[in-house]
Amino acid sequence: GKSLVMLDLLSELGPGTRACVIVPKLELMEQMASLLEASELSKRISRVGTGWRADFEAEVFVCVQNSAKKLGGINFDLMLLDEAHHYEPHPLTITAATSAK
16 A cells, blocks of 8 residues: 555655655665566656666665765655654754754
């Protein structure tokens, strides 16, 4: 169900837009990337991390959390976090948010 919702959201992206899908496990990265490639989504897909080099010409990037830092120079129009309850905020983010108050 969630994967199909993500696919639907990604299909809404217009030309020249970029998205990143972050998943908690390597197996889910492969599963999500394969689903996107098998779909009618007309976007270039790039897996990032653990044996995969980022294709910086891609429009949709699929990676695990630890590999997302390799994409730090890209401005994404959409970021999707699969199983978001598995992620913890980075300590610098917490410090910056607390300091801003």
